[in-house]
Amino acid sequence: MSTSLQQPGSARPYLRRIRLALLCFSVAANAICAGGVFCFPIISPALVTHLKLTQPQLTTIALVGMMGQYPFAAFVGKILDLYGAWACSLISACFFSAGFGLFANEISSSPDTITQPSTSTFHRLVVYFFIAALGTVFSYFSSVFAASKNFPNYIGAAAGTSMALFGLSPTFLSLIASRYFSSPDGEVDVSHFLKFLAMLCGCVHLVGGFTMYAIPSTPKEESSSVILTNDLEAPNERTPMLPNKTNDNQVLVRVDVVSLRDQSPEPKQSTLDVLSDRNFWALAFIVFVVLGSCEMIISNIGTIVLSLPSPISTNSAFVNTPSIVSMTATQVRVLSISNTLSRLVVGPLADIVSPVPSRTIGGNRGILREHHISRIAFMTFSTATLACTYAWMVIGVKEQAGIWALTIGAGIAYGCTFTILPSLVSSIWGLSNLGRNYGIMTYAPFLGTPSFSYLYAFSSDAGSASSQDEACRGTACWTFTFKVSALAATLACVTSAYLWRAWKGRV
Structure with missing residues (x-):
C-alpha cells in the first residue's frame, strides 16, 4: 500500500x-x-x-x-x-x-x-x-x-x-x-x-x-530557496559577546530557508512606475549607445572596409580587387563569431560570479551562492571596450588590417550586452513584468540604431561629395562618426559606474 x-x-x-x-x-x-x-x-x-x-x-x-x-x-x-x-x-x-x-x-x-x-x-x-x-x-x-x-x-x-x-x-x-x-x-x-x-x-x-x-519546481527545489535580508538577528542568550571579524566591504546577512509556496507574489508595477525610475533611463542610455553603435557597424562594415586601402595597395591607392570582397566577408564572419562566443561565455560566467535572485521582492530574495561582483561590471566592460575600440579607429587605423579590433570589439560588446540585459531587468524590476519591461528597454536600440547609422551615412556622404569617386574613400569618411561614438561610449561607461554604485548588493 x-x-x-x-x-x-x-x-x-x-x-x-x-x-x-x-x-x-x-x-x-x-x-x-x-x-x-x-x-x-x-x-x-x-x-x-x-x-x-x-x-x-x-x-x-x-x-x-x-x-x-x-x-x-x-x-x-x-x-x-x-x-x-x-x-x-x-x-x-x-x-x-x-x-x-x-x-x-x-x-x-x-x-x-x-x-x-x-x-x-x-x-x-x-x-x-x-x-x-x-x-x-x-x-x-x-x-x-x-x-x-x-x-x-x-x-x-x-x-x-x-x-x-x-x-x-x-x-x-x-x-x-x-x-x-x-x-x-x-x-x-x-x-x-x-x-x-x-x-x-x-x-x-x-x-x-x-x-x-x-x-513548476519540485518541493525539494522550492525548499532550497533562501531569503537574504539586510537585518541582523536580534541579540539573545546565544549571541556571542564578540562579533566575528569581517572585512569592511562585506555585508552581514541572515539566511533563512523557506518555501516559495509560503511567500506572497511580487508586487505589481505599472509602466509609469518603471518609467519614473531614473535608473531605468540610465540603463536605457547604455543600451542606446552600445547596441545602437554596434548595429551601425554591423550594417556598414562593408563600406568601412571599402574606404580603406588594402595591405597590397601602395601609395594609399584604392583598388577594387577580390581581396576587398574577401576582407569584407572575413570581417563579417569575425564579428558574428565574436558575438556568438561572447553570448556563450558571458551567460554562464555571470551566473557563476554574479548569481541573481530567482525572485526579487524588495531586493531581498536570493539564493545560497557566493556573489563576487555586480552584473553591471559586464556593462562597464562592454562600454569600456567600445570606447577604446572607437578611439583606436580615430587614432590608429590607416588600412584594412587595422579594423580587426573594430569587428572583434563590437561583436563582444554587442553579445555581452544582449546576454546580461534580461537578468539586470529581472533583478531590479522583478520577473512578473519581465517581458513588458524588457520590451520597453528594446526601444533604446530602436532609436539608437538609426541615430548612429544616419550619423555615419551623413558623414560618409559628405566625404564622398569632396572626392572624385562615387564611394567615400579614406578615414575622413568615418572619423567624425567614431569620435562621437567614442564620446558616447565613454559617457555610457561613466553611467554604468553610477549604476554599479546605485545597485550595489542587488545585482
Missing part, C-alpha cells in the same frame, strides 16, 4: 525532466529557425533580376525586416507576461507562415517579362516582410523568456544560449538555402526557399505552443 502511494510522487521528477527536455528542444528550435528575415541578402539578387526592384526598394524591404521587430516589443512582452511563452510561439507561427508564404506567392505569381518594377508589388512585399518581422520578435521573446523563466537561477546561461542560437540562425538557414535551394550557378530559388521557411517556422513554433509552459 505504501509503495503504491509513493509511485506518483517518485514519477513526478522524471515527468518534469521530460517536460524540461521538450521545452529546451523547443527553445533551441525556435531560436535557430527565427532568423529568416536576416537572410534577405541571399534573396535580394533574385528580386532584382526577377522583379526588377531598385536599390532603394531593396533597402526599404530590408529595413522593415530589421527595424520592424522593435516597435511592438513592449506589446509582445505584455502578452508574454499575461499568457506565457507558448502564446508568443503560437502567434509567431501564424506570422511566419503568413509572411514568408505570401512573399513567396508574390514572387512566383509575377511574370518573367517584367521590365520595370511594380509599385504595388513592392508595397505588398514590404507588408509581407513586416509580417515576418513580427513573427521574429514573437519568436525571440518566446525562446529567450521561456528559458529565462524556467531556469531563473541560471538566467545568464539560459538567455545567453538561446540568444546565441538566435544569432546563428541566419547562418544555419543560409546554409540550407545554398545546399538545397541553389542552382549549379549559385542562384537561389527564392520562391521555394521562402515556402520552405513558411512551413519550417510554422511547424517549429506550433510545437513550441504546446511545450513552452512554465514548469
Whole structure:
C-alpha cells in the first residue's frame, strides 16, 4: 500500500525532466529557425533580376525586416507576461507562415517579362516582410523568456544560449538555402526557399505552443530557496559577546530557508512606475549607445572596409580587387563569431560570479551562492571596450588590417550586452513584468540604431561629395562618426559606474 502511494510522487521528477527536455528542444528550435528575415541578402539578387526592384526598394524591404521587430516589443512582452511563452510561439507561427508564404506567392505569381518594377508589388512585399518581422520578435521573446523563466537561477546561461542560437540562425538557414535551394550557378530559388521557411517556422513554433509552459519546481527545489535580508538577528542568550571579524566591504546577512509556496507574489508595477525610475533611463542610455553603435557597424562594415586601402595597395591607392570582397566577408564572419562566443561565455560566467535572485521582492530574495561582483561590471566592460575600440579607429587605423579590433570589439560588446540585459531587468524590476519591461528597454536600440547609422551615412556622404569617386574613400569618411561614438561610449561607461554604485548588493 505504501509503495503504491509513493509511485506518483517518485514519477513526478522524471515527468518534469521530460517536460524540461521538450521545452529546451523547443527553445533551441525556435531560436535557430527565427532568423529568416536576416537572410534577405541571399534573396535580394533574385528580386532584382526577377522583379526588377531598385536599390532603394531593396533597402526599404530590408529595413522593415530589421527595424520592424522593435516597435511592438513592449506589446509582445505584455502578452508574454499575461499568457506565457507558448502564446508568443503560437502567434509567431501564424506570422511566419503568413509572411514568408505570401512573399513567396508574390514572387512566383509575377511574370518573367517584367521590365520595370511594380509599385504595388513592392508595397505588398514590404507588408509581407513586416509580417515576418513580427513573427521574429514573437519568436525571440518566446525562446529567450521561456528559458529565462524556467531556469531563473541560471538566467545568464539560459538567455545567453538561446540568444546565441538566435544569432546563428541566419547562418544555419543560409546554409540550407545554398545546399538545397541553389542552382549549379549559385542562384537561389527564392520562391521555394521562402515556402520552405513558411512551413519550417510554422511547424517549429506550433510545437513550441504546446511545450513552452512554465514548469513548476519540485518541493525539494522550492525548499532550497533562501531569503537574504539586510537585518541582523536580534541579540539573545546565544549571541556571542564578540562579533566575528569581517572585512569592511562585506555585508552581514541572515539566511533563512523557506518555501516559495509560503511567500506572497511580487508586487505589481505599472509602466509609469518603471518609467519614473531614473535608473531605468540610465540603463536605457547604455543600451542606446552600445547596441545602437554596434548595429551601425554591423550594417556598414562593408563600406568601412571599402574606404580603406588594402595591405597590397601602395601609395594609399584604392583598388577594387577580390581581396576587398574577401576582407569584407572575413570581417563579417569575425564579428558574428565574436558575438556568438561572447553570448556563450558571458551567460554562464555571470551566473557563476554574479548569481541573481530567482525572485526579487524588495531586493531581498536570493539564493545560497557566493556573489563576487555586480552584473553591471559586464556593462562597464562592454562600454569600456567600445570606447577604446572607437578611439583606436580615430587614432590608429590607416588600412584594412587595422579594423580587426573594430569587428572583434563590437561583436563582444554587442553579445555581452544582449546576454546580461534580461537578468539586470529581472533583478531590479522583478520577473512578473519581465517581458513588458524588457520590451520597453528594446526601444533604446530602436532609436539608437538609426541615430548612429544616419550619423555615419551623413558623414560618409559628405566625404564622398569632396572626392572624385562615387564611394567615400579614406578615414575622413568615418572619423567624425567614431569620435562621437567614442564620446558616447565613454559617457555610457561613466553611467554604468553610477549604476554599479546605485545597485550595489542587488545585482
